[in-house]
Amino acid sequence: ADIISTVEFNYSGDLLATGDKGGRVVIFQREQENKSRPLSRGEYNVYSTFQSHEPEFDYLKSLEIEEKINKIRWLPQQNAAHFLLSTNDKTIKLWKISERDKRAEGYNLKDEDGRLRDPVRIKELRVPTLKPMDLMVEASPRRIFANAHTYHINSISVNSDYATYLSADDLRINLWHLEVTNRSFNIVDIKPANMEELTEVITAAEFHPQQCNVFVYSSSKGTIRLCDMRSSALCDRHSKFFEEPEDPSSRSFFSEIISSISDVKFSHNGRYMMTRDYLSVKVWDLNMENRPVETYQVHEYLRSKLCSLYENDCIFDKFECCWNGLDSTIMTGSYNNFFRMFERNTRRDTTLEASRESSKSRAILKPRKVCTGGKRKKDEISVDSLDFNKKILHTAWHPTENFIAVAATNNLYLFQDKVN
Amino acid sequence: QEMEDKVISPEKAEEAKLKARYPHLGQKPGGSDFLRKRLQKGQKYFDSGDYNMAKAKMKNKQLPAAAPDKTEVTGDHIPTPQDLPQRKPSLVASKLAG
Numbered sequence: 310a311d312i313i314s315t316v317e318f319n320y321s322g323d324l325l326a327t328g329d330k331g332g333r334v335v336i337f338q339r340e341q342e343n344k345s346r347p348l349s350r351g352e353y354n355v356y357s358t359f360q361s362h363e364p365e366f367d368y369l370k371s372l373e374i375e376e377k378i379n380k381i382r383w384l385p386q387q388n389a390a391h392f393l394l395s396t397n398d399k400t401i402k403l404w405k406i407s408e409r410d411k412r413a414e415g416y417n418l419k420d421e422d423g424r425l426r427d428p429v430r431i432k433e434l435r436v437p438t439l440k441p442m443d444l445m446v447e448a449s450p451r452r453i454f455a456n457a458h459t460y461h462i463n464s465i466s467v468n469s470d471y472a473t474y475l476s477a478d479d480l481r482i483n484l485w486h487l488e489v490t491n492r493s494f495n496i497v498d499i500k501p502a503n504m505e506e507l508t509e510v511i512t513a514a515e516f517h518p519q520q521c522n523v524f525v526y527s528s529s530k531g532t533i534r535l536c537d538m539r540s541s542a543l544c545d546r547h548s549k550f551f552e553e554p555e556d557p558s559s560r561s562f563f564s565e566i567i568s569s570i571s572d573v574k575f576s577h578n579g580r581y582m583m584t585r586d587y588l589s590v591k592v593w594d595l596n597m598e599n600r601p602v603e604t605y606q607v608h609e610y611l612r613s614k615l616c617s618l619y620e621n622d623c624i625f626d627k628f629e630c631c632w633n634g635l636d637s638t639i640m641t642g643s644y645n646n647f648f649r650m651f652e653r654n655t656r657r658d659t660t661l662e663a664s665r666e667s668s669k670s671r672a673i674l675k676p677r678k679v680c681t682g683g684k685r686k687k688d689e690i691s692v693d694s695l696d697f698n699k700k701i702l703h704t705a706w707h708p709t710e711n712f713i714a715v716a717a718t719n720n721l722y723l724f725q726d727k728v729n
Numbered sequence: 730q731e732m733e734d735k736v737i738s739p740e741k742a743e744e745a746k747l748k749a750r751y752p753h754l755g756q757k758p759g760g761s762d763f764l765r766k767r768l769q770k771g772q773k774y775f776d777s778g779d780y781n782m783a784k785a786k787m788k789n790k791q792l793p794a795a796a797p798d799k800t801e802v803t804g805d806h807i808p809t810p811q812d813l814p815q816r817k818p819s820l821v822a823s824k825l826a827g
Contacts, residue, residue, distance in 0.1 A: 366780050372771045373780060398771070460768055479768055507764050529764065561744040562754070566763070613739035616746040 313716035315703055319383040319391065322707040325353055325714055326393060327721055328378025332362035334395055334448075336406065337721075351712065351725055357406055359448040362397040374399050380465050382474070384487075392451070394474065398461040401476055403452035403487065412442040457483050457493045464514045470521040477514035477526060484538075496544050497526060497536065512627075513573045520579070523548075527584060531568030535595070551593055553600045563615045563624070571627035576636040577708075583639055585630040588612060590641050590651065605651045605658065608643045610681040610692050623697050634709045642701025645690065646717045647677055663701060663715045663722040673727060 311329035318325050325337040338356035365374040375398055384392040390407040415437040419425050460478035467474045475496070476483050482497035497514075501507055509530040517523035522538045534547035555564070567587035575582045576592075581602070584591050588609060591601035607628075611618060618624040623644075630641040642648045643660075650659045660677045667674065680689040703716040711726035737745070748754060774780040 366774075366777055368777050371774045371776055371780070373774065375771065461770060479764075504765070510764055510767060559738060559740070561738075561740045562747060563740055563744060613743060615740060615743040616750075619747060620750075 312719050313703060313721060314377050314379060315381050316705040316714050316716050316721070317381045317383060317393075318705050318707055318714070319393075320385045320708060322709060322712065324356065324383070324391060325705070325723075326381045326383065327714075327716065328361065328381050328395055329719075330375075330377045332360055332364070332376030332378060332397065334359055334361045334378060334381065334393075334404070353723055357446040357448055359404070361395045361402060361404065362400065365399070379462060382465050382467050384467055385471055387471075394465050394467065396462050396465050396476065399455070399458055401454040401462070401465060401485075402450050403454070404448050405451045406446060406448045409445045409447060410441060410443075411439045413437040414440050452487065452490050454485055454490050454493065457485075463512060466514060466516045466524065468516045468521050469519055473521075475514060475516060475524060477511050479510040482511065482514055482524075482526060482544075494542070496538065496542070498543065498545060512570050515573055515575055515582075518575050518577060518579045525573055525575070525582060527570035527573040529569040530565060531570055531586060533570065533573060533582070533584060533593070549595070549598050551598045551601075553591070563619065566619070566624055567615070572629040574630060574632060576632050577634060578636055581636065583630055583632065585628050585641055587624060587626075587628075590630050590639060592639070592653070603653065605639070605649075607641055607649055608679070610679055614692065618697070621697065623700075626700055626702065628700075628702050629704060631704055631706045633706045633711065640704050640706060640713065642704055642715070644697050644700050645695040646699040646701060647679075648701045648704055648715055661724075663717045663720075663724075664699075665720075668722060668724075674724065 311331040311333065313327050313329050315328040316325070317327075323339045325339075327335050327337075329335070334357075335355060336357045337353035340352040340354060361378055362376040364376045366372075367374055377397055378395050379397060381393055381395045384394070384403075386392075390405050393404050393406070395402055395404060414421065415435050417426070417431060417434055417437075418428070454476070458476065458478045458481070460480050462476055462478050464477040465474060472488075473484055473486050476485065476493075477497075480498065480500040481495055483493040484496045485493045497511070499509070499511065509528045509532075512527050512529055514524060514526040517525075523535060524538070525533055525535045527533045531552065533551040535549035535551070536544035537548045538544060540546075540548060555568075570584045570586050572585040573582055580595060582593050582595060584593065584601075585607075588611060589607055590605045592603040592605075594602045615624060628642050630639060632639055637654060638650055638652050640648060640650045646662050646664045647660050648663060650661070652658070660679070661674045662668075662677050675688075678686075678689045679695070680686065680691045685691050699718065701715055701717055705714045707713070713724050715722045715724065774783065
């Protein structure tokens with residue numbers, strides 16, 4: 310199985326999509342309520358698998374274009390079919406996933422096994438009838454949005470108008486209409502005239518969940534810009550600029566690298582946004598630009614390991630973060646297959662592990678603890694024993710229930726709240 | 730115990746370690762070098778022939794590991810798509826789910 314590169318629940322939470330490094334999308338569906346198996350509600354089974362992107366080669370630049378799926382975003386469901394957007398570095402595709410559970414039988418011109426009947430032999434006409442068949446789930450590409458990004462796409466975000474969406478690469482953000490593939494509008498362009506003057510890149514972007522004219526984008530320098538599309542066609546000038554002031558005396562070689570924001574997510578209620586940088590998660594009130602309202606340390610013990618993390622490139626790992634449905638808890642991943650949850654009201658934090666050994670079916674996860682110095686207690690793990698190859702970069706939270714999906718390299722874990 | 734002014738933060742200590750190992754590391758910390766490397770992510774090949782050769786080489790290398798039971802396709806004839814082992818099935822749901 311391939312390395313999972315993105316995980317996303319749909320709006321109802323009944324479907325969970327994963328994208329992988331091999332360009333494949335696997336969709337899981339929640340088991341329906343089943344009286345004979347009361348515990349089966351809450352299980353997710355494979356619903357559909359399809360190849361979304363293939364590796365390509367850019368002949369002009371002699372560059373390989375990876376088929377890895379960077380992001381998947383669902384569209385809200387408007388009819389029996391499901392739609393999602395999936396993107397690699399260069400091309401976004403709109404996929405339609407539909408069910409077929411009936412088949413027409415009794416054709417006039419062909420037999421049941423498909424062989425053509427000789428028209429001369431047909432003496433009477435019959436009307437084909439629909440008969441039930443085993444459920445078949447088909448995925449078909451409905452739109453291909455290509456050739457709009459010179460740099461690598463890091464984000465896509467569906468607008469609350471359900472008609473447009475944005476795609477962001479390192480230097481530009483484009484606005485698309487879901488129906489139109491041959492045109493997109495550039496709404497942010499931070500490419501300097503002279504590339505030697507390049508100082509920051511766009512790392513993530515998202516539309517506001519209710520205000521269809523507002524979006525934010527984060528940068529490699531730890532800043533977030535909020536833009537209003539009503540103010541001008543090209544939103545190079547931000548409406549709000551979010552940055553936490555830095556103590557100049559604590560600045561080091563690593564400061565800018567670890568301040569780079571790897572993910573930005575609006576809260577469901579649209580009043581807050583959350584940013585993830587290398588060592589922490591910050592919650593910002595959209596009405597306050599000069600500092601975050603909450604800061605949570607994910608793995609502060611790594612601050613004394615930055616040198617080796619720089620050497621093995623782990624310092625550039627891009628962790629994502631997510632809100633629960635009520636915006637009361639936030640979750641993000643760490644190393645050693647650990648992931649962290651922070652309860653905003655109580656400030657309680659938990660560290661859990663996603664691994665085969667610690668996750669037997671229906672077993673309750675034991676909280677984990679990293680020993681930062683001195684004597685290591687039993688059951689604690691020391692910083693030097695952490696496996697930095699086991700990183701949890703992608704997590705997702707069910708939109709309404711306490712169900713979480715955690716991607717640990719090439720394994721997907723699904724956890725739920727204790728059922729009494 | 731009082732903290733002395735000269736106590737170095739863990740971050741600065743790591744910085745000193747890094748500078749000791751790589752004295753020529755750029756003056757501009759986290760600046761254009763990183764960004765330019767980031768913008769050029771993606772393996773560059775000399776030309777498309779080079780790319781196709783590398784892809785073919787990758788496929789041949791994978792054959793012994795992927796399908797030890799099946800007849801290996803190497804050497805005396807050019808492999809065709811039918812000869813290559815089937816792609817492994819995709820993710821299955823975690824055992825927690827089933």
